[in-house]
Amino acid sequence: MKLSPKSSTSSAQAGEVETSTLNKVRLATKDPFFWSNWIVVIAFILVVLVFGALKPHSFLTMYNLNNILVASSIPAIIVVGQTFAVATAGIDLSISSIMTFGAVVYGIAFTNGSSWWVAGIAGTIAGTLCGFLNGLIIAKRKISDFIVTLGMLSVAAGFALVISNGVPRQIVSNSLSNLAIGGFGRIPYLMVIAFVITVAAHFFLFNTRFGTHILATGGDPDAARSMGVNIDLVKIVVYSISGTLAGFAAMLTISRIGAAEPAANTSLLLNSVAAVVLGGVSLFGGRGTIFGPFVAILLLQALTNGLTVVGVAAYYQYVSIGLVVILSAALVRTK
Amino acid sequence: MTNNPEYAIEVIDIQKSFGSVAALRGVSLFAKPGEVTAIVGDNGAGKSTLIKCIAGVYTADAGEIHIAGKKVHFTTPEESREFGIETVYQTLGLIEDLTIWQNLFLNREKMKGIGPFKILNKKAMRLESAQMLKNLDVYIPSIKGRVRGLSGGQRQAVAICRAAGWGSKVVIMDEPTAALGVRETAKVEDLISRMKEQGLAILLISHNFDQVLRLADQVWVMRQGNVMAGMRAKDTSGDELVALITGASAGKK
Ligand SMILES: Nc1ncnc2c1ncn2[C@@H]1O[C@H](COP(=O)(O)OP(=O)(O)OP(=O)(O)O)[C@@H](O)[C@H]1O
Numbered sequence: 001m002k003l004s005p006k007s008s009t010s011s012a013q014a015g016e017v018e019t020s021t022l023n024k025v026r027l028a029t030k031d032p033f034f035w036s037n038w039i040v041v042i043a044f045i046l047v048v049l050v051f052g053a054l055k056p057h058s059f060l061t062m063y064n065l066n067n068i069l070v071a072s073s074i075p076a077i078i079v080v081g082q083t084f085a086v087a088t089a090g091i092d093l094s095i096s097s098i099m100t101f102g103a104v105v106y107g108i109a110f111t112n113g114s115s116w117w118v119a120g121i122a123g124t125i126a127g128t129l130c131g132f133l134n135g136l137i138i139a140k141r142k143i144s145d146f147i148v149t150l151g152m153l154s155v156a157a158g159f160a161l162v163i164s165n166g167v168p169r170q171i172v173s174n175s176l177s178n179l180a181i182g183g184f185g186r187i188p189y190l191m192v193i194a195f196v197i198t199v200a201a202h203f204f205l206f207n208t209r210f211g212t213h214i215l216a217t218g219g220d221p222d223a224a225r226s227m228g229v230n231i232d233l234v235k236i237v238v239y240s241i242s243g244t245l246a247g248f249a250a251m252l253t254i255s256r257i258g259a260a261e262p263a264a265n266t267s268l269l270l271n272s273v274a275a276v277v278l279g280g281v282s283l284f285g286g287r288g289t290i291f292g293p294f295v296a297i298l299l300l301q302a303l304t305n306g307l308t309v310v311g312v313a314a315y316y317q318y319v320s321i322g323l324v325v326i327l328s329a330a331l332v333r334t335k
Numbered sequence: 336m337t338n339n340p341e342y343a344i345e346v347i348d349i350q351k352s353f354g355s356v357a358a359l360r361g362v363s364l365f366a367k368p369g370e371v372t373a374i375v376g377d378n379g380a381g382k383s384t385l386i387k388c389i390a391g392v393y394t395a396d397a398g399e400i401h402i403a404g405k406k407v408h409f410t411t412p413e414e415s416r417e418f419g420i421e422t423v424y425q426t427l428g429l430i431e432d433l434t435i436w437q438n439l440f441l442n443r444e445k446m447k448g449i450g451p452f453k454i455l456n457k458k459a460m461r462l463e464s465a466q467m468l469k470n471l472d473v474y475i476p477s478i479k480g481r482v483r484g485l486s487g488g489q490r491q492a493v494a495i496c497r498a499a500g501w502g503s504k505v506v507i508m509d510e511p512t513a514a515l516g517v518r519e520t521a522k523v524e525d526l527i528s529r530m531k532e533q534g535l536a537i538l539l540i541s542h543n544f545d546q547v548l549r550l551a552d553q554v555w556v557m558r559q560g561n562v563m564a565g566m567r568a569k570d571t572s573g574d575e576l577v578a579l580i581t582g583a584s585a586g587k588k
């Protein structure tokens with residue numbers, strides 16, 4: 001290829017800004033955030049290797065890996081909303097309750113004759129409304145995210161019990177249950193959905209204007225406001241997204257268990273916060289990735305699954321997951 | 336004083352009270368393009384309140400603000416920004432965890448694509464960021480680095496470049512070198528001189544009289560919400576400024 005003088009000068013100019021790949025890697029490894037992003041990937045690989053070595057014929061089977069993927073899908077969707085909330089220096093404690101509320105709305109819509117997907121839309125909108133309310137109160141009344149979503153945790157769970165009379169509803173729909181058991185080839189539909197949402201969220205956070213404003217709001221709300229960023233809008237949108245994803249995940253949960261239950265799934269909340277920490281998202285806001293928490297969810301599910309496979313009693317699994325979270329937070333912190 | 340289109344900015348008889356505290360009791364002053372206009376005064380004299388009225392953070396209770404001879408009324412910082420007025424506060428307003436180029440373009444992001452499918456044009460923003468810094472001879476190793484890794488002087492420089500880089504006409508700075516060492520102060524002063532050469536009107540609040548006499552063309556002295564005196568910097572001295580600020584001298588209005 002011949003280079004005209006013109007193109008060589010323009011590439012020289014670009015070179016001032018675009019650093020070489022090697023330089024990029026060198027710069028990245030100096031960045032403390034780089035390590036908090038990669039710890040989770042390394043930990044995930046370690047977990048798979050260790051359990052794979054211990055029980056190659058039960059852990060490393062296609063069937064079991066498929067189980068891990070299916071079990072990861074719903075938490076992976078929930079964690080996207082949690083990541084957004086934490087990126088604005090907030091937290092969404094209400095997601096598991098909103099999911100319960102969404103499930104109950106789904107059940108009512110379905111048993112009143114709605115098709116499986118119309119009921120899904122109803123449940124998702126119910127989630128959006130709860131999240132919107134969270135965001136509105138946080139933004140306009142300047143009450144801490146922690147308190148508002150803690151309140152919503154109780155309100156949404158309570159409403160779920162009230163409108164369902166506390167009884168679960170059977171949901172019999174072939175299309176819906178096919179969602180949970182089917183897949184594209186070997187990849188379960190649920191994982192595909194979770195992955196699409198994750199990729200879209202990544203794109204939204206890092207390639208749109210609003211995404212930058214989310215990070216700016218979390219990083220320094222006063223500075224963001226002084227530059228004219230609408231931080232109230234950021235809060236409202238972020239919690240609405242989180243609520244929407246919880247409402248949507250409710251449908252996926254129903255597809256797996258075949259019933260709309262008014263019972264709250266609190267381990268989902270714990271897992272989402274754990275994955276956000278493990279995934280290197282700063283609890284102080286303004287910093288993080290979408291893929292970090294995603295891998296963290298895979299890690300947590302692989303850990304739970306692996307402990308079951310090697311025969312560790314369920315009670316110890318809670319202990320070990322808690323320890324992993326604290327340990328990783330400590331590691332990230334000292335970096 | 337009538338509104339003169341040669342003044343980049345002119346405030347006439349501005350008053351502002353916070354409850355029973357009268358922070359500004361009828362302040363009039365002006366700033367010309369291509370000049371550094373300093374505002375000096377003791378703590379609580381009302382300097383910050385005045386610039387916040389000009390920047391649209393506060394709305395004055397009474398009085399007028401003219402931009403290039405045109406009367407304006409600001410109720411938000413965005414309105415003031417639309418008239419080419421940019422402010423660098425002591426807190427700088429930079430987001431530590433964002434990169435330098437993201438900070439330079441915060442809330443003015445360059446986009447590409449059409450309609451609702453607009454996405455960030457990162458490459459254009461990086462290139463233009465490098466240019467913005469270069470225009471004012473600011474050297475920062477990598478515009479892809481985060482602000483967290485910058486020194487105090489570098490941060491100040493980034494904040495100033497951001498304020499100067501948007502076709503702005505007036506740049507207001509509240510004590511830009513208060514937190515800086517000797518070398519970094521000198522660099523920021525150079526930067527201010529270069530901005531002045533580019534024709535910007537610079538409104539500088541400073542407690543450092545040497546700096547004011549070095550940099551400024553015009554000096555306004557405030558005391559207890561009033562302007563005590565306004566004069567050309569070359570016609571005054573540190574002693575005179577001290578006398579005016581403390582009230583030992585009544586001033587020549
Ligand atoms: N938001 C506010 N609410 C109430 N009073 C205020 C407010 N802002 C300023 N004041 C009062 O107005 C007066 C002028 O304050 P201002 O901050 O403008 O002074 P300054 O000249 O900038 O002082 P310094 O040199 O210490 O920065 C002070 O008496 C201050 O207490």
Ligand SMILES: [Mg+2]
Binds near residue numbers: 382
């Ligand atoms: Mg002040």
